[in-house]
Amino acid sequence: xxxxxSAEEELIKNRVAxxxxxxERGDEPFKYLVDFHAIPVTRExxxxxxxxxxxxxxxxxxxxxxxxxxxxxxxxAAPVYVGVAGRMVSFRDHGKTVFANLRDETGQIQVxxxxxxxxxxxxxxxxxxxxxxxxAVAGKVFRTRTQEIxxxxxxxxxxSKSLRPLPEKYHGxxxxxxxxxxxxxxxxxxxEVLNTFRRRVQVVxxxxxxxxxxxxxxxxxxxxxxxxxxxxxxPFITHHNTYDRDLYLRVAPELYLxxxxxxxxxxxxxxxxxxxxxGVDTRHNPEFTTMELYEAYQDYMGxxxxxxxxxxxxxxxxxxxxEFDYQGDRINAxxxxxxxxxxxxxxxxxxxxxxATQDRDKAAELARSIGVDVDPTMGYGKIVDEVMSAKVQxxxxxxxxxxxxxxxxxxxxxxxxxxxxxxxxxxxxxGRLEVGNAFSELNDPIDQxxxxxxxxxxxxxxxxxxxxxxxxxxxxxxxxxPPTAGLGIGIDRLVMLVTNSASIREVxxxxxxxxx
RNA sequence: GAACGGGUAGCUCAGCUGGUAGAGCAUCGGACUUUUAAUCCGGUGGUCGCGGGUUCGAACCCCGCCCCGUUCACCA
Numbered sequence: 001x002x003x004x005x006s007a008e009e010e011l012i013k014n015r016v017a018x019x020x021x022x023x024e025r026g027d028e029p030f031k032y033l034v035d036f037h038a039i040p041v042t043r044e045x046x047x048x049x050x051x052x053x054x055x056x057x058x059x060x061x062x063x064x065x066x067x068x069x070x071x072x073x074x075x076x077a078a079p080v081y082v083g084v085a086g087r088m089v090s091f092r093d094h095g096k097t098v099f100a101n102l103r104d105e106t107g108q109i110q111v112x113x114x115x116x117x118x119x120x121x122x123x124x125x126x127x128x129x130x131x132x133x134x135x136a137v138a139g140k141v142f143r144t145r146t147q148e149i150x151x152x153x154x155x156x157x158x159x160s161k162s163l164r165p166l167p168e169k170y171h172g173x174x175x176x177x178x179x180x181x182x183x184x185x186x187x188x189x190x191x192e193v194l195n196t197f198r199r200r201v202q203v204v205x206x207x208x209x210x211x212x213x214x215x216x217x218x219x220x221x222x223x224x225x226x227x228x229x230x231x232x233x234x235p236f237i238t239h240h241n242t243y244d245r246d247l248y249l250r251v252a253p254e255l256y257l258x259x260x261x262x263x264x265x266x267x268x269x270x271x272x273x274x275x276x277x278x279g280v281d282t283r284h285n286p287e288f289t290t291m292e293l294y295e296a297y298q299d300y301m302g303x304x305x306x307x308x309x310x311x312x313x314x315x316x317x318x319x320x321x322x323e324f325d326y327q328g329d330r331i332n333a334x335x336x337x338x339x340x341x342x343x344x345x346x347x348x349x350x351x352x353x354x355x356a357t358q359d360r361d362k363a364a365e366l367a368r369s370i371g372v373d374v375d376p377t378m379g380y381g382k383i384v385d386e387v388m389s390a391k392v393q394x395x396x397x398x399x400x401x402x403x404x405x406x407x408x409x410x411x412x413x414x415x416x417x418x419x420x421x422x423x424x425x426x427x428x429x430x431g432r433l434e435v436g437n438a439f440s441e442l443n444d445p446i447d448q449x450x451x452x453x454x455x456x457x458x459x460x461x462x463x464x465x466x467x468x469x470x471x472x473x474x475x476x477x478x479x480x481x482p483p484t485a486g487l488g489i490g491i492d493r494l495v496m497l498v499t500n501s502a503s504i505r506e507v508x509x510x511x512x513x514x515x516x
Numbered sequence: 517g518a519a520c521g522g523g524u525a526g527c528u529c530a531g532c533u534g535g536u537a538g539a540g541c542a543u544c545g546g547a548c549u550u551u552u553a554a555u556c557c558g559g560u561g562g563u564c565g566c567g568g569g570u571u572c573g574a575a576c577c578c579c580g581c582c583c584c585g586u587u588c589a590c591c592a
Contacts, residue, residue: 007561008526011543094555095548114549131542144550168527168541170553175527177584189527233591252592278591279517288592373589434592465591490592503585514583 011165018128019161025125029161034136036083041138041155042119052138052154054083061106067141067149082151084109085136085159087188088129090169098126099150102137103191110150111137117154131169132162132188180511199318200495200507204271206317207291207489210310216267216293221256223249223273229470230254230412232455233276236286249275254412254486255473257294258441261484262476269293271491282503283433286512289491296482300424300440303485304401307428307438308337311399311494318498326431326500329397333430337399342388345402350391354384358421377461381408396429403427411451411467413439435494438487445477 022029036054043051058066067080086104098113115123117139129135139153166188167173173189180186187193208218226245228235230252240247253270260268271291280286295303315333316322322333340348343355352366360380367374367383372390374383384406392402403426404416413423424440442448452474458466495507505511 006525007543010561011526014543090552092551092554093548094551097549097551099551099554101552110552112550116549144552146550146552148550148552150550165526165542168553170541171528173527175523175584177523178527180584231592274592276591279589281588281591282586284591290592437592488592493592516583 008165012163015130015161015163018130019163021128022125022158022161027125027158029158031157031159034083034085034159036136036138039136039138039155039157040119040122042117043154051079051081052083052140054081054138056083057085057136058082059106060084060086060102060104060109063109063141063151064107064149080141081139082141083136083138084111084151086134087162088131088133088135089166089188091129091131093126100129102135105194110144110148111139111153112142112144112150113137113153113156117152118156122155129158130162130165132164132166134159134162176505177513180505180513183509196495196499196501196507197509199499200491202318203314203495203498204491206314207310207491208271210313211269211291211293214267216269216295217265219257219260219265219268219270220272221250221253221260221270223275225250227468227470229467229473230256231274231276232409232411232465232467234278234465236275236277251276252290252488253292254488255470257292258481258484258486259473259476261294261296261441262479262481266296266482267293280512282505283493285492285504285508288504288508290488291491292486292488294441294484294486296484298485299483300403300426300438300485303438303487304339304403304426307426307436307487307489308335308399308401311428311430311435311489314494315498324498324500326497327502329431331398331431331497333399337401337428339401339403341404342384342392342402342406343404345392345400346384346387348392349395350387352387354387377463379408381406381410385409393429393434394432396432399428399430401426401428408454410439411455412442412448414442414444415447431497433493433497434490435497436487436489438485441481441484441486443477443481443484445474448477449474 019029034057041052063082063084070078070080084102084104086102088100089103089108090101092099096115100111100113101108102111113126135156136159137151137153137156139151142150142152144150167185173179173185178185212218224238224247226247228248228251231254233251235248235251238247238249252274253272257268257270269291272289273287274290275287277286278284312322312333312335315324324331347353350370352370354363354366357363358380360383363380363383364374367387370391372387374386378386404422405425407415407421407423410423410425413425416422416424426438427434428436442451452467452469455467456469492504492507496504499507501507
């Protein structure tokens with residue numbers, strides 16, 4: 001029987017054959033370093049022996065700048081000699097000349113490989129190069145007749161052979177599944193993806209810098225929790241062999257960070273992953289990154305000011321101003337941001353008053369009257385939350401703080417001064433996205449125990465997202481925690497905003513997908 | 517978990533009422549000394565997501581399953 005070759009196998013076979021030819025000719029296809037001195041060059045008459053003896057690799061971005069600076073003086077008199085290395089992303093063969101494009105992290109540049117400027121062997125060996133290969137070239141810079149800055153190559157060498165074809169150059173890679181499963185292909189084929197993740201770094205760096213400057217200490221608390229706490233969410237379960245005990249991947253660092261405030265730190269934060277064993281959609285990935293901070297001797301109103309300052313600093317540093325577009329909306333982050341109580345917002349956007357009644361059934365009836373689904377297991381607080389999500393959140397395009405949340409959906413927040421049915425809690429919303437959650441931290445151990453017991457009752461009624469009683473945390477509060485305010489920011493969502501990304505998967509390098 | 521949309525060459529996509537699987541790019545061979553989605557000539561390349569069924573005949577119709585996307589549910 002004939003051997004069966006798929007197109008893909010055939011393409012790889014061709015490239016492997018080229019790789020072997022390179023090796024046979026003594027040109028190792030996977031080099032260890034870039035060594036421009038080892039590249040044979042063909043010099044023009046009058047050029048000195050070391051005209052092309054490039055000391056080190058030039059960043060492609062810097063080549064343009066150098067050439068443009070030298071240009072007015074006339075580059076014939078003072079040629080710009082360069083050595084660049086990168087991935088070859090295009091290859092246009094014209095017979096006696098070849099144009100290719102090289103890309104490194106700083107940019108892309110066209111290179112011109114002409115028979116008359118290369119040794120016969122070098123020109124012949126171009127046949128064994130493929131799009132995707134890493135090569136190094138030595139040459140001098142000129143402008144083509146279409147004014148494109150180009151390297152006239154006098155010598156080149158393969159650095160690393162690419163054995164698989166890159167996605168098509170014009171349409172790129174659009175299949176989202178392949179983009180996420182093989183992110184490296186996405187990055188190569190769609191260079192703007194690199195910018196999204198560069199901006200993600202900028203968000204985190206700016207935030208960290210902002211916090212460090214204000215005296216916050218960055219700490220690392222456990223990812224493996226014996227009792228999952230700090231958020232109402234279903235955890236992932238894992239197992240420790242030596243202790244022969246199940247552990248939970250953390251759903252939030254909150255309870256550990258507050259223990260540090262008990263211990264004597266006054267400003268702490270942690271930027272790290274959380275894990276929640278829940279649904280996946282455009283705003284939710286099973287693992288996601290949060291920043292949580294705790295500040296002693298502060299309350300939620302003071303923290304609201306700081307949150308606004310910090311987010312504005314991040315927006316300015318990343319989008320370069322206070323205005324930016326998010327998914328079709330123009331967002332203006334100029335201070336001060338709108339601040340409105342949760343119940344005012346419900347009156348304003350949903351047209352019902354859930355504050356006047358504390359009665360669960362009346363609230364359910366009101367919610368249904370405006371088309372919000374309410375199921376029998378939902379308590380008063382949950383109904384309020386549901387109405388907020390359905391009727392208020394879609395209007396929160398411009399930066400807005402909602403504050404004063406119902407007690408029963410805020411088991412770790414302090415009761416509001418003068419109104420024990422509410423808690424001192426706020427959430428910032430931008431572009432319809434909930435980007436954070438903050439409160440005056442509950443530091444009364446008696447109250448905290450009661451709130452946990454409420455959660456335990458919820459759990460017994462079948463709510464598997466309800467929180468567990470954490471006795472050691474209560475013990476810590478009994479030792480005494482100063483008045484403290486705490487904030488959590490969803491880093492992924494913040495990055496979605498400043499990169500105008502519709503899906504959280506666009507801002508996570510390797511989003512969780514079903515294993516094949 | 518539910519509804520809807522999708523899965524055809526390495527990539528991007530066509531494929532009508534069921535009648536021998538197509539194009540562009542890439543690749544291979546040839547031509548070409550400033551091209552840039554280079555151009556021109558010729559060729560290779562397919563388990564049409566997987567498994568059943570209906571039919572003389574299925575990429576297309578029916579059933580089941582897998583994967584992706586969107587919306588909803590849950591949640592941050």
